[in-house]
Amino acid sequence: MGWQDAKGTKIVTRNFGVANSHKLAVYTSGGGWEGFKKAITAAPPALLDEVKKSNLRGRGGAGFSTGMKWSFIPKEAKRVYLVCNADESEPGTCKDRELLAYDPHMLIEGMTIASYTVGCKHAYIYIRGEMMREAKIVQAAIDEAYEAGWLGREHATANGPFKLDITLHRGAGAYICGEETALLNSLEGQRGWPRLKPPFPAVKGLFKEATIVNNVETLMNVPDIVLKGGDWFAKLGTAKSGGTRIVCVSGHVKKPGVYELPMGIPFRDLIYDVCGGIVGDRPLKGLIPGGSSMPPLDASEIDVPIEFDALMTDPRIKDVEAKPGVPFDLGGGRRLKTMAGSGGVVVFDDSTDVVALCARIMRFYAHESCGQCTPCREGTGWLARVCTRLAAGDGRPGDVDLLAHVAVGIAGNTICALGEAAAWPMLGFLTKFRGDFEQRLRKVA
Ligand SMILES: Cc1cc2nc3c(=O)[nH]c(=O)nc-3n(C[C@H](O)[C@H](O)[C@H](O)COP(=O)(O)O)c2cc1C
Ligand code: SF4
Known part of the structure; x- marks a missing residue:
């Protein structure tokens, strides 16, 4: 399915605009927790296969395969943790904040399915310190999920009894704590300094135990993957990136905002169709494609699709040069053009x-x-x-x-x-x- 065919499909933002979408009753009346009910009829390896099949890739910035990451948990791990990275601080990025405010129960359900799949009994949400309003909303949603018995109560599953606890932890406003190992140190009560890798968190993470760290948007896609199937999700996207993509557009566009769009939509369509063009109809100078850590594109490069691999390898984009004439090599054969990153698109006109x-x-x-x-x-x-x-x-x-x-x-x-x-x-x-x-x-x- 190309991006045009998937136009209009909403997964993680489908409840945006629905009154009281952050309430459990509204979430369940719209089909919420059906994914979990289906998930626990299957054994964890079957769910892992479904997530692998979906081509879901991490929405925190690097686009790493979620199914692959989950499969790195060692079979012999005695304790497994799942940590949701809700520290969103990359300049230009404001999607997780909206997702947390509008649909915290979708995240809780996604985390519960993910925990069942990887064998986690206690999961954490690490939320950015400045997100005070969202922290209150998420805590209220966790409380509701406990009261309703989704959390903190044993469920009979194909894999025996399963019970999950979720704890919300507020950060203290350091951008570096979004880096997964700094986040784990901070969660342990230590200084938020990144750790040397390896060992990676999947092997030795929180409290030295096997740990999966996933972004908010990544985890929110999980209920629909289970409910509708990995193939359905994979087909929505491009060859190697399943599902939709949230972009948060700011800068010199007429209609800035947070949009859930088909994976692979070109920047040109995003700017001139979805966002209504440039303010004052001025010429475009360039854009930042996925948060301020991503190299910019100039106005001649906007036909590239918004998708993890295309942004790195599209032959229409010039190589980034370390010095004139010397291409900068990212290693492993990958030439850095730019990356899809966190979805924060900053558009700038010729006056910039x-x-x-x-x-x-x-x-x-x-x-x-x-x-x-x-x-x-x-x-x-x-x-x-x-x-x-x-x-x-x-x-x-x-x-x-x-x-x-x-x-x-x-x-x-x-x-x-x-x-x-x-x-x-x-x-x-x-x-x-x-x-x-x-x-x-x-x-x-
Ligand atoms: C400096 C730095 C800051 C980061 N900040 C965030 C963040 O705020 N949110 C996030 O999800 N990932 C962030 N990441 C990426 C995480 O380290 C990690 O890769 C991600 O949470 C994994 O989730 P995913 O596989 O679902 O994308 C950051 C990485 C670096 C290096
Ligand atoms: S660990 Fe090193 S690279 Fe990372 S923020 Fe600290 S000083 Fe910078």
Whole structure:
């Protein structure tokens, strides 16, 4: 099925706009918890196969196969945890916040099915500290699910008795705690510093036990996958990415917002059809495709589909260059163009000062670096300072090459991907808009 055929299909946002959609009675009257009832008639390996078949890929940013991740739990694991990553802090991204507010019961059901599948008895939701309203809504939904017996009570299943507890944990406002191992440290009551990997959380995660960390949107797709089948979900998407995709569009479009769209819709259709075009009908300069850590696309590249693999490999997109003429290699044969990331699309018109935009992004990552590794701690500071002086028209000769040099020095040399979150967009902005940066060198009298 192509993206046009899937137009209109809503999964995780289908209850947006329904009165009291956050209440259990409304959720169950619309078919809620039917997925769980079906799930417990099957053995966990059969459910895992269904999720694998669905081609569901993680919506937290990296697009890793969910079924594959679940299958990494060691057979001999004595205790398994499931953690929902609701820390959403990537600039430009505001989808999980809406999902939590409108449909917390879909998340709870998704987590319950996921827990049954991977053998978890106690699951956690780690919610961003600033999301106070959503935390209240989610806690109220958890309380309702306990009262109704979905949580905290034994269910007879094809695999024997199953009971799940869910605890909501509020973060304290650090972007780095969205990184899964920093999140686990924070949940344990330690400083939110990322851990060296391996071991990956599936083997040694929360309290040193096998742990699955999944994004809110990822888990909310699970009830429908079970109810309607992995094949149904896979067919909605593209060859290797099943289902729909939520994008949160901001910037210079006439109709910004959070949209659930067919996987693979091109950016052109998103901007000019779904979002009504550019404000004032000005020319487009470019866009950030999936949160501020993703390299931008320029106006000539908007026919690329919004989909995990296409954004990395579409031959119509130029290679990102580390320096002029030197392509930046992500390793493993993958050339970095950009990535679908978190779904946060930021559209900018021809009036945009891209150097100032890039400098703002760099200051964010410099501020949020946890400081454990030198390339990230020092490098993000350099990127922020040099970009900021360029934006002020005070760039020094060699500054543009210096930015590329520092960015290449960060990428691949850090404990977690926050380093790349700064380095990749830096390289992307330099490749796509190098002229804008060069114009900002200080004029020597
Ligand atoms: C610096 C950093 C911040 C992150 N922030 C988030 C976040 O806020 N929410 C999220 O779901 N994933 C975030 N991730 C990705 C998580 O580490 C993890 O890959 C994800 O939660 C896995 O879920 P998924 O497989 O369902 O995508 C972040 C990663 C990095 C490196
Ligand atoms: S890359 Fe940056 S944020 Fe990640 S562990 Fe190293 S210093 Fe901390």
